[in-house]
Amino acid sequence: MLQHLSKIGLDQLWIGTYDMGILKLNTRTGVTKHYTCYFPNTKYINNTVWRLFKDRKGVLWASTLSGGNVYFLDKVTDQFKPLDLPINDVLTFYEDKNNVLWMGSWNFLFKLDLRTMEYKNYRIGTPIRFIQQTENGFLWLGTEGAGLLHLNLSTMNYRRYTEKDGLVSNTLLNALQDTQGNIWISSLDGLSKMDVRKKAFQNFYQSDGLQSNQFNYNAAIKLRDGQLIFGGIRGFNIFNPLEIFFQTKYPPLKFTELSIDNIPFGRAENQKGVSLNTVKSLKIPYDSATLSFSFAALDFTFSDRINYAYYLEGWDKDWNYVNKQRAAYYSNLKEGRYTLRIKSTNANGEWNQDERTISIQILPPWYRNTWAYLGYMSLLIGAIYLYNKYRENKALLLVKLKTAEFEREKEHELTEEKLTFFTHIVHEIRTPLTLIVNPIKDIISNTKKNKEELDELKSIYTHSKRLLNLADKLLLFRKTDGNFDELSYTVFDVVYLFREVFESFRQLANYRNITYLFESAIERQIIKADYQKLEICFVNLLQNALKYTAEGGSISVKIDSPDQELRFDIIDSGQGLPTQLTDEIFKPFKRNFRLFNKSEEGFGIGLFFVKKFIALHQGKLEYSANANAGVTFSITIPLDDLMHVDMSYKQLDTQKTTVEYAPTVQENDLGEVLGPLSIKKRQVDELYSTILRDKILVVDDNEDMLRYISNIFSDKYHVINADSAESAMSVLEKLEPSIVISDVMMAGDSGIDLCKQIKNSTRLSHIPIILLTASSSFDVKLKGIEVGADDYVNKPFDKELLLTRVESLIENKNRLHAYFYSEITLKSNDYKVPVAFKDFLQQAIEIVEMHLLDEAFTVKTLAEALGMSHSNMYRRIKSISGKSANEFIRYIRMRRAAQLLIANKTNINETAYSVGFKDIKHFRQHFAKIFGCSPSEYRKRYNHLGKAGQ
Numbered sequence: 001m002l003q004h005l006s007k008i009g010l011d012q013l014w015i016g017t018y019d020m021g022i023l024k025l026n027t028r029t030g031v032t033k034h035y036t037c038y039f040p041n042t043k044y045i046n047n048t049v050w051r052l053f054k055d056r057k058g059v060l061w062a063s064t065l066s067g068g069n070v071y072f073l074d075k076v077t078d079q080f081k082p083l084d085l086p087i088n089d090v091l092t093f094y095e096d097k098n099n100v101l102w103m104g105s106w107n108f109l110f111k112l113d114l115r116t117m118e119y120k121n122y123r124i125g126t127p128i129r130f131i132q133q134t135e136n137g138f139l140w141l142g143t144e145g146a147g148l149l150h151l152n153l154s155t156m157n158y159r160r161y162t163e164k165d166g167l168v169s170n171t172l173l174n175a176l177q178d179t180q181g182n183i184w185i186s187s188l189d190g191l192s193k194m195d196v197r198k199k200a201f202q203n204f205y206q207s208d209g210l211q212s213n214q215f216n217y218n219a220a221i222k223l224r225d226g227q228l229i230f231g232g233i234r235g236f237n238i239f240n241p242l243e244i245f246f247q248t249k250y251p252p253l254k255f256t257e258l259s260i261d262n263i264p265f266g267r268a269e270n271q272k273g274v275s276l277n278t279v280k281s282l283k284i285p286y287d288s289a290t291l292s293f294s295f296a297a298l299d300f301t302f303s304d305r306i307n308y309a310y311y312l313e314g315w316d317k318d319w320n321y322v323n324k325q326r327a328a329y330y331s332n333l334k335e336g337r338y339t340l341r342i343k344s345t346n347a348n349g350e351w352n353q354d355e356r357t358i359s360i361q362i363l364p365p366w367y368r369n370t371w372a373y374l375g376y377m378s379l380l381i382g383a384i385y386l387y388n389k390y391r392e393n394k395a396l397l398l399v400k401l402k403t404a405e406f407e408r409e410k411e412h413e414l415t416e417e418k419l420t421f422f423t424h425i426v427h428e429i430r431t432p433l434t435l436i437v438n439p440i441k442d443i444i445s446n447t448k449k450n451k452e453e454l455d456e457l458k459s460i461y462t463h464s465k466r467l468l469n470l471a472d473k474l475l476l477f478r479k480t481d482g483n484f485d486e487l488s489y490t491v492f493d494v495v496y497l498f499r500e501v502f503e504s505f506r507q508l509a510n511y512r513n514i515t516y517l518f519e520s521a522i523e524r525q526i527i528k529a530d531y532q533k534l535e536i537c538f539v540n541l542l543q544n545a546l547k548y549t550a551e552g553g554s555i556s557v558k559i560d561s562p563d564q565e566l567r568f569d570i571i572d573s574g575q576g577l578p579t580q581l582t583d584e585i586f587k588p589f590k591r592n593f594r595l596f597n598k599s600e601e602g603f604g605i606g607l608f609f610v611k612k613f614i615a616l617h618q619g620k621l622e623y624s625a626n627a628n629a630g631v632t633f634s635i636t637i638p639l640d641d642l643m644h645v646d647m648s649y650k651q652l653d654t655q656k657t658t659v660e661y662a663p664t665v666q667e668n669d670l671g672e673v674l675g676p677l678s679i680k681k682r683q684v685d686e687l688y689s690t691i692l693r694d695k696i697l698v699v700d701d702n703e704d705m706l707r708y709i710s711n712i713f714s715d716k717y718h719v720i721n722a723d724s725a726e727s728a729m730s731v732l733e734k735l736e737p738s739i740v741i742s743d744v745m746m747a748g749d750s751g752i753d754l755c756k757q758i759k760n761s762t763r764l765s766h767i768p769i770i771l772l773t774a775s776s777s778f779d780v781k782l783k784g785i786e787v788g789a790d791d792y793v794n795k796p797f798d799k800e801l802l803l804t805r806v807e808s809l810i811e812n813k814n815r816l817h818a819y820f821y822s823e824i825t826l827k828s829n830d831y832k833v834p835v836a837f838k839d840f841l842q843q844a845i846e847i848v849e850m851h852l853l854d855e856a857f858t859v860k861t862l863a864e865a866l867g868m869s870h871s872n873m874y875r876r877i878k879s880i881s882g883k884s885a886n887e888f889i890r891y892i893r894m895r896r897a898a899q900l901l902i903a904n905k906t907n908i909n910e911t912a913y914s915v916g917f918k919d920i921k922h923f924r925q926h927f928a929k930i931f932g933c934s935p936s937e938y939r940k941r942y943n944h945l946g947k948a949g950q
Contacts, residue, residue, distance in 0.1 A: 002015060002017055003051070004016040004051050004218050005052070006053070010028075011026055012024060012026065014052050016049040017047070018047070018048055018049065018065075020034070021034060021036050022034070022036075022037070022049055023035070035073075036080070037064055037068070037071050039068070040084070046064045048065045049063070051093060055101065056099070061073075061093060063089075063090035067089065070082070070083040070085075070088075087105075090104065092104045096133055100112065100114065102139065104124075104130075105127075106127050107123060107127075108123055108124060109121070126143045127144040130172070132175050132177060134196045138150060139151045141158070142172035142173075142175050142185060144172065144173075146160065146170060147161050147163070147170045148160070148167060149161075163321060166345070167192055167203075168189055168192040168204075169189035172186070172187050173186045173187055173188065173215050173219075174186045174230065178222075179241070180241070180242075182241065183196060186220060188214050188215070189213050190203055190205045190206075191204040191210060205305060207304055209237070211233075211234040212232050214233050215230055215232040219231030219232070226240060227239065227240050228240075228241060249346060250352040251344070251346065253295060253342060255279075255293060255356065256276075256294045256295060256326075258291075259292045260291060282358060282361070283363060284361070286335055291360070292328065295308065295326055295327075295342050299347065307321070307322075307324060307349065308323070308326055309321045310328050310342045312338050313340075314339065315330065334362065335362045335364035336361075336362055338359075338360040339358070340358045340360060342355060342357075438798075440460055487529070487530040487616055488531075488532065490531040491526065493524045493526055494529070494566065495520055495522060495525050498538050502538075502542065505542050505543075508546060512552075514549055514551070514552070515556075517554070517557070518557050519559070521560045522559065522560070527566075529637075536613060540606035540609060541635075542555075542570065544607070548574060548631075549573055550574070553574070553575075553630075554572070555571070556569075557570055557571075561639070564638065565638045566635075567636050568635040569632055569633070570633045571630065571632045572630045573626075573628075573630040574630030574631060581623055581631060586607050586608055614637070618638055619636055619637035621634070622636070694718070694737075694738035694739075695717065695718045695720060695738055696713050696718070696720070696740075697728060697737040697739070698719060698720070698721050698722070698742075699723075699742035699743065699754060700723070700743040700746065701723055701724060701746040702743070706721050712802065713803070717738075720735075724746060725754035728754055729757060738767075739767065739768045739806055740768070741770045741802075742754050744772065744773040744780060751771050751773075752780075752783050752784055752789075756787040758788075768809040769789050769791075770791045770805060771789045771792050772795055773792070773794060774794070844866065845895070848889055848893065849896050853914070854916075857889075859889070862889065891930060893916055894931070897915045897923070898938060900915070908924075908935045911935065
């Protein structure tokens with residue numbers, strides 16, 4: 001595709017093509033020669049030649065597109081060489097009088113000093129199609145889309161000329177200067193002549209004789225006789241600029257039509273007989289603020305060359321240049337004053353400064369006129385007056401309310417202080433009661449005294465139990481007083497909760513030979529309710545049933561779900577005679593309501609709580625006397641949208657709480673109590689050499705409780721006592737007990753603080769911890785669980801229960817250690833341990849065995865491979881094996897060594913090296929420590945296993 005022509009000399013015509021590179025044609029002989037342009041430093045050819053240019057020294061320049069460079073013809077080699085500068089996609093060239101070559105590209109203007117070959121670039125932001133100079137210090141840049149730019153070379157700032165200034169189009173293609181210095185510019189919408197002195201434009205169109213309004217790129221040339229040629233899509237135009245004459249007369253501009261709210265001007269009574277072009281001002285109502293108008297310049301010769309513009313001052317931001325459009329429309333004008341201005345051009349595109357104007361006033365609606373604003377002001381003043389009166393009255397009322405609130409707060413504070421003192425006294429009662437009830441129980445179980453003394457002891461024991469139950473009731477009352485009318489929602493399985501509460505009383509029922517049955521028509525029911533309050537309800541109803549049922553009687557619990565509601569029935573056989581009940585049983589402090597049972601202890605607040613808590617859940621508590629004897633209590637709770645949770649039980653993280661509402665003192669046989677191994681803090685150092693039995697660290701600031709717990713465990717364990725959390729940490733710095741038992745409430749740091757310190761210690765975090773507390777608060781238990789407590793035991797506690805829990809925790813830890821040792825020593829293993837521990841140990845063994853010869857393998861590497869933090873991994877390893885992390889890795893290496901000794905024929909030195917030991921003596925010592933014999937003895941002893949495997 002031919003793009004550009006350049007003639008050099010008499011017989012050389014250079015042709016630039018877009019797909020074949022550059023051709024040189026000898027016009028005399030007709031011989032052509034082909035030239036190629038290579039991308040710099042490559043063998044790739046760029047044939048997209050766009051422009052050819054010959055400078056004053058006769059050097060031929062060529063530009064290429066598609067990211068192409070600028071090339072110049074080397075006359076010595078007769079080849080086009082790339083200009084070694086970052087100048088690409090040049091669209092036009094121009095050389096000024098100072099031997100500076102200017103080049104325009106898609107976005108930049110490049111300046112190249114041909115004497116020094118220094119260059120600069122300036123961002124224009126739009127394609128530059130031509131460059132012309134009519135005066136020193138300035139350049140004219142024709143752009144594609146941004147009009148004509150007059151560039152000041154000293155400041156590199158420019159003035160832009162666009163269609164608003166009379167230019168034929170903002171998309172310019174080529175430009176030529178005539179003999180008078182005027183610039184003729186071709187575009188996609190006609191031809192413009194610019195008078196560079198006046199900075200005025202005269203435009204020509206197809207109607208003036210142009211081949212069409214659209215011209216082509218690179219299609220312009222000036223002949224020697226001064227004629228100009230511009231090529232377009234339908235041929236070319238050739239003309240002498242001196243022979244073109246222009247009309248400078250401005251045609252008169254008139255309004256041809258005006259409509260207000262779509263009603264033509266002149267139809268209203270006050271407009272009849274009024275000429276539209278004599279109107280100087282208009283007043284338009286607010287609800288008719290829609291304006292349209294038409295206009296025309298009275299030129300019938302060149303009407304298609306006249307352009308128009310209009311501007312509504314007060315509404316538009318600038319003139320609206322609408323070319324040949326002769327109408328405008330405005331709607332929804334706001335109230336105010338406007339000026340409509342209209343102007344037009346002559347046939348040469350020059351704007352007539354004689355504008356047509358009309359003043360327009362949009363009247364406001366009635367509610368925004370002057371009288372309306374006066375009324376609003378009066379209303380505002382009245383409102384302010386009334387508001388001030390209201391504030392005065394409110395201030396007086398607030399003073400009265402604050403006075404009453406202050407008196408009520410003082411009364412509440414006094415009551416709260418009384419209750420707090422009362423609660424602290426009850427807490428203090430529970431600890432000595434524990435020390436009274438359990439020893440008396442031991443004495444009764446083991447006494448061989450006469451019957452009178454035994455009866456007296458039983459009387460003391462019975463009244464101690466009653467006093468302890470009384471303390472429990474008082475704590476329950478205080479606990480529920482704080483949030484009596486509020487529900488703390490939790491998602492849980494209510495059937496599971498009732499079954500757990502039911503099972504906690506089974507031992508007492510069996511002791512009294514009571515038939516104890518649990519029946520449920522549904523396996524589980526997940527609800528959203530207050531876990532703690534429902535737990536209190538179930539406990540109170542079962543306690544009452546056991547309290548008022550004679551020995552040998554029966555108690556049954558039935559759960560069903562009829563008609564979108566839950567129903568719980570607690571049925572007892574009572575005392576064997578008909579039971580008389582009234583609604584008085586639901587009032588606080590009402591007790592002894594069953595016939596023939598006048599001596600039962602209690603506060604009489606249990607059923608009061610149950611009634612209130614069930615009502616908070618929108619449920620009902622009902623009772624009915626059974627036909628023969630006893631009573632049935634029924635709880636009905638609706639399964640509405642608030643309570644029912646529709647989700648898989650397996651996906652639900654239900655609340656898990658250890659339910660312990662068995663009687664405070666069990667009627668079990670008591671074991672013999674031996675003297676404790678009790679030491680003071682200063683005697684701790686004497687115990688370090690004793691390693692024959694498991695050690696238990698007991699922490700309590702009550703010396704009697706400390707002595708009592710020591711007596712419980714002294715026959716099977718070494719018991720170390722500490723009277724504070726600080727003393728306990730001192731002990732733990734020197735020895736590692738099998739378990740820690742700590743009271744929660746102590747002077748100084750609490751048991752929870754001690755638990756947190758132990759669980760945060762990398763060395764001690766694996767030690768199980770049991771917390772003892774006289775508080776039944778769920779928050780206290782939650783804090784203990786959050787810091788890592790392994791178990792919770794409420795005071796007063798049964799010593800068999802505490803002893804069993806301690807034995808269970810120690811046995812679980814020892815079972816894990818035995819399992820680890822059996823896995824390491826390749827012995828048969830029937831230990832039942834959690835799958836998670838098995839998987840962890842197997843994964844750790846595989847990782848260590850993969851890195852047996854890796855000298856860079858460390859404890860940190862193992863933790864990263866397991867995807868665990870160093871502290872969590874250390875805690876897991878310590879709980880499974882009882883060993884440190886380094887010992888753990890060494891044991892696994894020895895395990896692999898034992899396998900190699902049996903299965904392979906390698907010698908002991910090779911085996912040691914295979915598992916990462918370079919010192920054979922060191923290897924033998926550790927092997928004997930784990931397997932109880934040397935490596936050679938181990939191979940002889942188990943050689944038959946290797947043969948059997950083969």
